[in-house]
Amino acid sequence: MRKRIARQFIFLLFAALVFSTLFVAAGRATTLARLSLEQLAAGSAAVARVRCTGVSSRWENGSIWTLVEMNVLETMKGNLPQNITVRLPGGRVGHLTAAVDGTPRFAPGTQAILFLQPSRAGGFTIAGWVEGTFRISRDPRTGGETVTQDSSAFATFDAAARAFRTEGIRRMPVNVFRARVAAAVARNDGRTR
C-alpha cells in the first residue's frame, strides 16, 4: 500500500514537473507577454473598476481605433477622473473592419476591472490587453460578484493529456481579487520607495 502511494506521489511529482516545464517553455506570447498580477500592477498607472458607457470606432493616422467610454466606479491604484476613454486598436468604420486578435471588446453596461496605462494618442490603454481585463459578473449559484480574466477565456487543448485546461484568474470573488490587487500594489510601492 505504501509502495503504491509512493509510486502515485512520484508520478504526480513527475507530472507536475512536466507541466511546469511546459509552462516555462511557453512563458511569453507572440503578441502578448504573459504577465503576473504583480507585473500588471507594477506596469499600470491606474487600476479601476469601470462600467462601459459607449463604444465608437474611427480612423486616426492611417488605422482604425475603438474608443471605449468608461465610467470609473472604484479606483484601486492611481488617480482617475470620473469618466475616461480607453483606446484599443481595431474596430469597424463603414464597410471596413480592422481586426487585432488579443484586444478585449466591450459593450455598454459591461463592468470590468482594468489595468490602465496612459496612451500616447490620448486617453488610456489596457496593459496586456486581454490580460489586463477582468470582467465582473454575478455567480448564479452564490449571487456574489466574481472576476474573470479575459485571457483565461482560452481553454487550451493539450493533446498529450487529452484534456482542456485554462489558466489565469477565473470566477474569483471580487473582494478576494481586490485584496490581491491591493497587496500587489503595496508590494510594488514598497519596492519603488
Add this chain to the structure above:
Amino acid sequence: MSVRRHRPGCKVSRLRTAVSLSVASLFLLQITAAYTGAYDLGTIVADMTQAPERSGGTSCPQLTRFDISTPGSINRQWSTSLSTSPATILTAEITTDGQINEIQNAIQESLAVWTGVSGSLLTPASLGPLQQTSLTGACSSTDGLNSICFDQNDPGFTLGVLAFTRVVSADTIGQQLSPGTPPSTFVGEILDADTLLVPNDPNTTFATPAALASHPDSYDLESILTHELGHSFGFNHSGVWGAMMFPFAPSPGHVAGTRPTALAPDAPLSDDDRTGLRVLYPDPSDSVHIGAISGRVLPANPLALPISPIGVTGIFPAQVVALNDATGTVAAAVTAGWSCGDPGPAQFDGSFSLQRLAAGSAQSYRIYAEPLDGPVTLGRVIGNMTSLCRNSTSDPEWPAQYACTVPAPAAPFSARVRASP
C-alpha cells in the same frame, strides 16, 4: 452515436466528452448547412442593407481571406527602418547590407512556412515579390500594402504587447480602402494586413535564426513573424497547445516547433494550422484532405440553454477538437456552436464541422468538446459579435430577416455530442 464520458464524476462545468469516429464512414456525415463552424478563422457578416450585388446576398458569416485568384496578388513589403538604440532586431551579420539580407531571409522563410502547406492554393506563386521601403511608418491600413514594420512605435503597443497584426477586411463587394486602391471582389476580402513588432524596448529584442544562439534572451524572429503572418492570412488564435497560432509562443531563445527545411517548409506548423489553411484557401484538386466530421454539442439538460435570444438550441460557444487516433496529434480544432445556410442569419444550434481532414480507411479521429460556459468567454466572444451577427443595435436599418444576436454564455453545462444525421 454513442458518447463516452471520460470522468462522470468531474465538475459539470468542466465536463469533457469524447467520441471516436472513423473518417472512412464520415462521408455520410456531410454537413447539411452551407457553412458551419469557423476553425479559428476570422469571419465577417456582409452589410445586408446593401443591394445583393454588393452584399453577396447572404448574411452568413464569411471567412476573411486574401483574393488569390491571380498569381502574385498578395503584395508584400517590409520597412528597412530599424531602431538602433536600443536595437530591436539582432542579426549575426554586422554590416548594414548583411543585416538587411538576414532579416529579409527570415521574412521569406516565415512566408514560405504558410505557402508550403499541401492541399492549399496559397502557394509561393500567390505572393508578389517582397519589396523594401525605407519608410518608418509604412504600416498604414489605408495603402493596401501588406507591410511588416520593426520601427513603428504605434500607440497600440502597451505593457506586454510584443507584436500585433492589423487585418482590414471589407463587408461589401467593391469597397476600397482609399482612392486608387483595388476594390474588394468578395465579402471578407482582406485588403490590408500590417504586422508590427514592438520597437525601442530595451527589454525586448528579436533575433534572426542565425543570431538566436548567441542572443538567448531574444525572441526568435522567425517564430514571431510566422505567427503574425498567420493572422495576416486570416487566422485567429488557436486553442491547441503547440499550434503556431496558439497565442503564447516560445520563451526567449526558443523556437516554435521545428525550423523549416527545403523538404519541409511547413515544418513549424501543427496539423491544426495546416487544416485551417486548407479551409481558408482550399485546393479543389486535393484528394487527401477530403474528410469532414460534423455534429452538434448539446446540453444534457435543454433547460440550461439561454432563454434569450430566442432560438438557441445548442451550446455556443464550444471548443471542439479532432484528435488523430494513430498519431495522437490534434488534426483540427474549431470554436463552434453555430451553423448558417444561405441567406442566413447564423443559427446557434451547437453545430460544429471539422473539415479538410485526411480521409481513408486508416484514418480515425477522437472528438473532444469543451463548452465555453462561463463569464470567462465574454471577452473573446464579444469580439466575435459583429463577425457572426448583426442587427438593429449594431446597425440601424438592419433588415429584421437577417438579424441575429450572439447568445451570452449561460450556466455551466453538462454536454453531450451528437453526430449529424
